Amino acid sequence: MTGLEIIKSISLPSPTKIVLLVLDGLGGLPDPETGKTELETAETPNLDRLAANGICGLIDPVGPGITPGSAPGHLALFGYDPVHFIIGRGALEAIGIGFELEPGDVAARGNFCTIDEKGLVTDRRAGRIPTEKCTELCHLLDGLVIDGVKLFVSPVREHRLVVIFRGVGLVPNIGDTDPQQLGVAPKPVTALGPEAERLAGVARQFIERAKSVLVEHHPANMVLLRGFSQRPHWPTMNEVYKLKPAAVAGYPMYRGLAKLIGMDVLETDSSIDSEIAVLKKNYINYDFFFLHVKQTDAAGEDGDFDRKVRGIEQVDRAVSELIDLEPDVIVVTGDHSTPALLKGHSWHPVPVLIYSKWCRPDTVNQFGESACIAGGLGRMPGSHIMPLALANALKLTKFGA
Amino acid sequence: MTGLEIIKSISLPSPTKIVLLVLDGLGGLPDPETGKTELETAETPNLDRLAANGICGLIDPVGPGITPGSAPGHLALFGYDPVHFIIGRGALEAIGIGFELEPGDVAARGNFCTIDEKGLVTDRRAGRIPTEKCTELCHLLDGLVIDGVKLFVSPVREHRLVVIFRGVGLVPNIGDTDPQQLGVAPKPVTALGPEAERLAGVARQFIERAKSVLVEHHPANMVLLRGFSQRPHWPTMNEVYKLKPAAVAGYPMYRGLAKLIGMDVLETDSSIDSEIAVLKKNYINYDFFFLHVKQTDAAGEDGDFDRKVRGIEQVDRAVSELIDLEPDVIVVTGDHSTPALLKGHSWHPVPVLIYSKWCRPDTVNQFGESACIAGGLGRMPGSHIMPLALANALKLTKFGA
Numbered sequence: 003m004t005g006l007e008i009i010k011s012i013s014l015p016s017p018t019k020i021v022l023l024v025l026d027g028l029g030g031l032p033d034p035e036t037g038k039t040e041l042e043t044a045e046t047p048n049l050d051r052l053a054a055n056g057i058c059g060l061i062d063p064v065g066p067g068i069t070p071g072s073a074p075g076h077l078a079l080f081g082y083d084p085v086h087f088i089i090g091r092g093a094l095e096a097i098g099i100g101f102e103l104e105p106g107d108v109a110a111r112g113n114f115c116t117i118d119e120k121g122l123v124t125d126r127r128a129g130r131i132p133t134e135k136c137t138e139l140c141h142l143l144d145g146l147v148i149d150g151v152k153l154f155v156s157p158v159r160e161h162r163l164v165v166i167f168r169g170v171g172l173v174p175n176i177g178d179t180d181p182q183q184l185g186v187a188p189k190p191v192t193a194l195g196p197e198a199e200r201l202a203g204v205a206r207q208f209i210e211r212a213k214s215v216l217v218e219h220h221p222a223n224m225v226l227l228r229g230f231s232q233r234p235h236w237p238t239m240n241e242v243y244k245l246k247p248a249a250v251a252g253y254p255m256y257r258g259l260a261k262l263i264g265m266d267v268l269e270t271d272s273s274i275d276s277e278i279a280v281l282k283k284n285y286i287n288y289d290f291f292f293l294h295v296k297q298t299d300a301a302g303e304d305g306d307f308d309r310k311v312r313g314i315e316q317v318d319r320a321v322s323e324l325i326d327l328e329p330d331v332i333v334v335t336g337d338h339s340t341p342a343l344l345k346g347h348s349w350h351p352v353p354v355l356i357y358s359k360w361c362r363p364d365t366v367n368q369f370g371e372s373a374c375i376a377g378g379l380g381r382m383p384g385s386h387i388m389p390l391a392l393a394n395a396l397k398l399t400k401f402g403a
Numbered sequence: 404m405t406g407l408e409i410i411k412s413i414s415l416p417s418p419t420k421i422v423l424l425v426l427d428g429l430g431g432l433p434d435p436e437t438g439k440t441e442l443e444t445a446e447t448p449n450l451d452r453l454a455a456n457g458i459c460g461l462i463d464p465v466g467p468g469i470t471p472g473s474a475p476g477h478l479a480l481f482g483y484d485p486v487h488f489i490i491g492r493g494a495l496e497a498i499g500i501g502f503e504l505e506p507g508d509v510a511a512r513g514n515f516c517t518i519d520e521k522g523l524v525t526d527r528r529a530g531r532i533p534t535e536k537c538t539e540l541c542h543l544l545d546g547l548v549i550d551g552v553k554l555f556v557s558p559v560r561e562h563r564l565v566v567i568f569r570g571v572g573l574v575p576n577i578g579d580t581d582p583q584q585l586g587v588a589p590k591p592v593t594a595l596g597p598e599a600e601r602l603a604g605v606a607r608q609f610i611e612r613a614k615s616v617l618v619e620h621h622p623a624n625m626v627l628l629r630g631f632s633q634r635p636h637w638p639t640m641n642e643v644y645k646l647k648p649a650a651v652a653g654y655p656m657y658r659g660l661a662k663l664i665g666m667d668v669l670e671t672d673s674s675i676d677s678e679i680a681v682l683k684k685n686y687i688n689y690d691f692f693f694l695h696v697k698q699t700d701a702a703g704e705d706g707d708f709d710r711k712v713r714g715i716e717q718v719d720r721a722v723s724e725l726i727d728l729e730p731d732v733i734v735v736t737g738d739h740s741t742p743a744l745l746k747g748h749s750w751h752p753v754p755v756l757i758y759s760k761w762c763r764p765d766t767v768n769q770f771g772e773s774a775c776i777a778g779g780l781g782r783m784p785g786s787h788i789m790p791l792a793l794a795n796a797l798k799l800t801k802f803g804a
Contacts, residue, residue, distance in 0.1 A: 008469065008486065362432055362440075362751050364776055378752075378773075380782035382467060389468030393750040400748055401465050402472035402485065403495050 005083060006242055008401065009389055015244040018330040018395040021281070021291045024079060025317055026072070027299030028336025029352040029371060031343045033307060040298075040307055040342060041353060042370035044314040048321040049355070052332060054367035056357035059379025061387060063338050069349045075337030076259050080292075081243070081388030082236065089262075090174070090231020095164040097262065099156055100254030103166070103233040108174040108201060111229040112155075112163040114139060114222035121187050126180065127161045128222040136163060139222055142215050143208075151204045165208065165227060172201045178228035179209065188226055201230070238264025239290065243392060248284060250277045251294035260292060272296055274320040285327060299347075302340030310342055331358040331395045333387060334369070351381060358394035406484060407643055409802065410790050416645040419731035419796040422682070422692045425480060426718055427473070428700030429737025430753040430772060432744045434708060441699075441708055441743060442754060443771035445715040449722040450756070453733060455768035457758035460780025462788060464739050470750045476738030477660050481693075482644070482789030483637065490663075491575070491632020496565045498663065500557055501655030504567070504634040509575040509602060512630040513556075513564040515540060515623035522588050527581065528562045529623040537564060540623055543616050544609075552605045566609065566628060573602045579629035580610065589627055602631070639665025640691065644793060649685060651678045652695035661693060673697055675721040686728060703741030711743055732759040732796045734788060735770070752782055759795035 030039035063070040063078040064085065073094055074084030089097070092109035103109060114136060116125035131139075136157040143155040151169030158164055175198040179189045191209060193202035205227065212225045239247045241264070249260030252272025260267055266288070270280040277293050284291075295317055301310035324332065335354035338347050353374040355366075364378030375381075379390075392398050404412070431440035464471040464479040465486065474495055475485030490498070493510035504510060515537060517526040532540075537558040544556040552570030559565055576599040580590045592610060594603035606628065613626045640648045642665070650661030653673025661668055667689070671681040678694050685692075696718055702711035725733065736755035739748050754775040756767075765779030776782075780791075793799050 005466065008466070012469070360432065360745065360749075362772065365773065376777065378461075378776050379467075380461070380776070382782070386467040389466065390750070391468075393468035393470065398468065398470060398750070400470045400472045402475035402489070403492065403499075 004086070005385060005389070006081065006237065009081065009392070009398070010237070010242045012398045012401050013242065013244045013392060014397055014399055016395065016397050017289065018397060019289050020331040020333070020391050020395050021293065021324060021329045022079065022333045022391065023293045023295070023317075023321070023324070024076070025295045025298045025314065025334070025336050027302045027338060027340025027347065029339025029341070029348070029350050030302065030310065031341035031350065039371050040302070040310040041314055042372065044311045044318065046314060046318040046369055048318045048325065049334060049369040050367060052321070052325070052334060052357040053355045053369040053373070055363055056355045057361040057364050057379055058353065058355045058366040058369065058374045058377030060351035060371070060374050060377070060381045061335060061354050061384040062351050062381065063384035065383070067349050069347050070338040071347070072255055072337060073259060075384070076256065078384030079335065079337060079387060080239065080263060081385050082263065083385045087234070087236060089234055091229025092164065092174075093231040093233050095158060095162075095229070096166055097258030098255040099158055099164060100258060101154070101156060101164065101166060104168065105233065106168070106170065106172060108167045108172045108230055108232055110165045110205070110227040112165050113180060113226045114161045114163065115224050115226050116221040117188070117224040122185055123181060123188060123224070124184060125221060126182075126184065126226065130160045131222050133157060133159050135222065136161060139216065139219060143212055146208065146211065148204045148207045149200075153208060161222065163225070167201060167204060169204075173197045174201065174230040174232050176202055176205060176230040180226035180228045188224065191227075234262065236263055240264050243290075243388070243397070245290040246288050247290035247292065248288040249292045249294070250280050251292065252277070253294070253296050256294045265292060274317050278320050278323050281324070282327065298336070299340045302342050303346060305342050305345040307342035331356065331391050333391050335387065352384070354379065354387060356387070356390055356394060360394050360396070405487070406786060406790070407482065407638065410482065410793070410799070411638070411643045413799045413802050414643065414645045414793060415798055415800055417796065417798050418690065419798060420690050420692075421732040421734070421792050421796050422694065422725060422730045423480065423792065424694045424696070424718075424722070424725070424733065424735045425477070426696045426699045426715065426735070426737050428703045428739060428741025428748065430740025430742070430749070430751050431703065431711065432742035432751065440772050441703070441711040442715055443773065445712045445719065447715060447719040447770055449719045449726065450735060450770040451768060453722070453726070453735065453758040454756045454770040454774070456764055457756045458762040458765050458780055459754065459756045459767040459770065459775045459778030461752035461772070461775050461778070461782045462736060462755050462785040463752050463782065464785035466784070468750050470748050471739040472748070473656055473738060474660060476785070477657065479785030480736065480738060480788060481640065481664055482786050483664065484786045488635070488637060490635055492630025493565065493575075494632040494634050496559060496563075496630070497567055498659030499656040500559055500565060501659060502555070502557060502565065502567060505569065506634065507569070507571065507573060509568045509573045509631055509633055511566045511606070511628040513566050514581065514627045515562045515564065516625050516627050517622040518589070518625045524582060524585055524587060524589060524625070526622060527585065527627065531561045532623050534558060534560050536623065537562060540617065540620060544613055547609065547612065549605045549608045550601075554609060562623065564626070568602060568605060570605075574598045575602065575631040575633050577603055577606060577631040581627035581629045589625065592628075635663065637664055641665050644691070644789070645798070646691040647689050648691035648693065649689040650693045650695070651681050652693065653678070654695070654697050657695045666693060675718050679721050679724050682725070683728065699737070700741045703743050704747060706743050706746040708743035732757065732792050734792050736788065753785070755780065755788060757788070757791055757795060761795050761797070
């Protein structure tokens with residue numbers, strides 16, 4: 003049995019409530035001057051109170067040394083082992099921009115690129131054209147119907163786009179056209195099995211059409227496609243955990259991921275205050291809430307240590323309202339580390355706290371990376387947090403007799 | 404290779420001796436007044452001495468958040484990953500009452516239940532009839548021979564019984580008759596494959612016979628069967644570890660489990676003093692001893708914090724005699740937590756200590772949940788303890804060259 007199958011076999015519905023608060027990119031690295039990370043620098047009386055009365059530790063979302071993308075980082079927190087639950091690149095990109103992939107749709111990740119007069123790729127990113135230009139070019143290509151297949155072409159950011167093919171009989175078993183090197187031509191669209199010929203034919207015609215439309219838009223005079231894939235069909239949180247779950251997240255990627263595993267997605271803007279208000283309003287209707295805070299990651303990606311500190315402090319003030327709701331279990335953690343010093347996601351384990359009546363508190367009384375090393379949870383894979391949250395909410399029965 | 408295969412490939416016979424002392428349900432939760440668990444409250448000078456000179460940690464018998472039943476909890480301690488070594492419910496129930504399942508026997512877990520005049524189930528537990536009544540009714544049904552198959556019908560507790568079918572050609576691929584809900588008829592006995600038809604026919608006749616015998620014994624006027632299964636065939640501890648192992652356990656469940664993996668089961672009553680006496684008497688004949696103490700779990704299940712404390716203190720006194728025997732390795736732990744505050748098994752990790760000349764001691768000098776967090780073993784799956792015990796007894800050679 004996999005971990006998820008075990009949990010499914012012992013999960014029970016119950017009226018207790020769990021709140022999972024994810025500060026995106028929470029973990030950090032110490033400022034060389036102070037020796038303190040962003041979280042350790044922030045004034046966090048409410049998080050510290052939860053830590054003091056809860057149990058703390060560190061999680062590896064995917065595994066030690068592995069820097070998670072946003073999708074695997076979150077899947078781990080939802081208890082879906084990200085090494086087994088893998089989304090194709092195209093589908094993930096579509097979900098990331100909030101596109102509602104229907105069953106049967108195939109999505110491909112695209113790049114605008116530059117080709118020379120011989121048709122050889124000279125820049126795989128078309129000079130990183132601005133997002134506005136990308137949007138304009140996508141508009142020129144959007145809405146085609148080829149052999150009865152409808153195409154959606156949507157901008158992502160800079161040179162990145164996503165192409166969705168909607169029609170009957172589409173199988174995404176198609177090779178990438180991105181050659182991943184310069185000085186060669188884009189690869190032709192290749193069906194990797196006869197069942198994919200229909201989609202390959204449509205994709206070929208799309209690329210020809212794009213080439214002729216883009217000819218006058220140098221440096222973005224060609225398009226490369228990769229990661230043809232469909233929306234995965236995974237067991238829902240209700241099927242596995244018997245939960246009625248809701249997501250309170252402002253950004254499309256996280257809303258899309260939450261939908262994939264059957265969460266209701268509630269309307270909110272991306273501020274923590276708005277999210278807490280939405281949580282309160284819907285509190286009686288659900289027994290699991292995923293709250294997502296983006297600002298901490300964005301500040302880390304920008305290398306802005308102080309802004310990340312302020313983001314954490316802002317969340318801390320909102321946490322007092324969360325505590326007042328008295329959920330049975332509160333989990334606070336991140337989907338990965340984003341140290342301002344590294345200006346990007348990193349492999350460092352992420353602090354986590356679980357607060358509940360039944361958590362067997364440890365001696366940690368401050369929520370921070372160093373303090374959490376001594377926590378009662380120890381260091382564990384991120385996918386263990388969800389079973390612990392369910393256990394603390396008394397939603398799991400015995401395994402075996 | 405699985406964990407067990409790796410250990411099998413490197414295990415060596417040797418004259419060193421290991422004692423595994425299992426205090427059932429050892430782990431607890433802190434008394435809200437004192438902040439101390441049962442184990443932390445108990446006066447345990449001998450266990451503390453072992454902790455101070457040994458290496459400590461916390462184990463998750465099955466996995467974080469998962470509350471183990473007694474069987475998986477013990478299998479983990481014996482090094483058999485409980486997620487892979489699974490016993491059918493009927494076989495486990497038979498083992499639990501000390502019934503000697505022979506190869507080919509099929510066991511089913513049974514409930515006496517109540518049906519109304521239309522044959523619909525109105526109480527799946529027959530009002531939880533007392534064990535004496537259950538025993539009396541089982542006696543009425545015991546000893547039948549149907550189509551050459553001999554049936555043993557034995558009481559378990561209250562409304563619970565176990566039915567063992569002994570004969571040739573019995574395959575346990577049979578659906579449950581327990582409908583798991585009220586207001587419907589018991590399900591008919593169904594063979595889930597043609598190979599199970601013979602057993603299904605016998606089981607059908609048994610249920611008809613039971614119905615006619617029980618008609619005048621309302622509320623226990625019918626029987627439901629589930630979990631048809633056979634004794635599993637697992638590698639023995641001798642095959643895997645090259646050990647000559649003995650179990651010193653007073654309760655049938657633990658004796659039965661020990662037998663399943665090839666331990667000799669020594670006669671003892673269930674007091675720790677009797678167990679230590681049996682250990683001493685047989686000390687030269689074996690190189691591995693599993694000692695099982697039930698009282699700690701029983702007190703926890705009853706919610707009796709103080710009785711659990713006293714149970715631990717009683718064991719501690721006996722431990723001094725154990726130390727005097729100077730085994731090469733002493734392991735003290737539990738198969739799961741049973742906090743008095745929860746009155747049942749729980750998911751909380753269990754303190755463990757390993758004492759040996761070669762253990763690389765840590766700074767822990769008191770055996771308790773909080774202290775063990777800082778132990779040198781960290782927090783680990785329960786099935787890792789057995790390889791560590793073998794290593795400390797110098798019974799494992801190098802892996803790879």
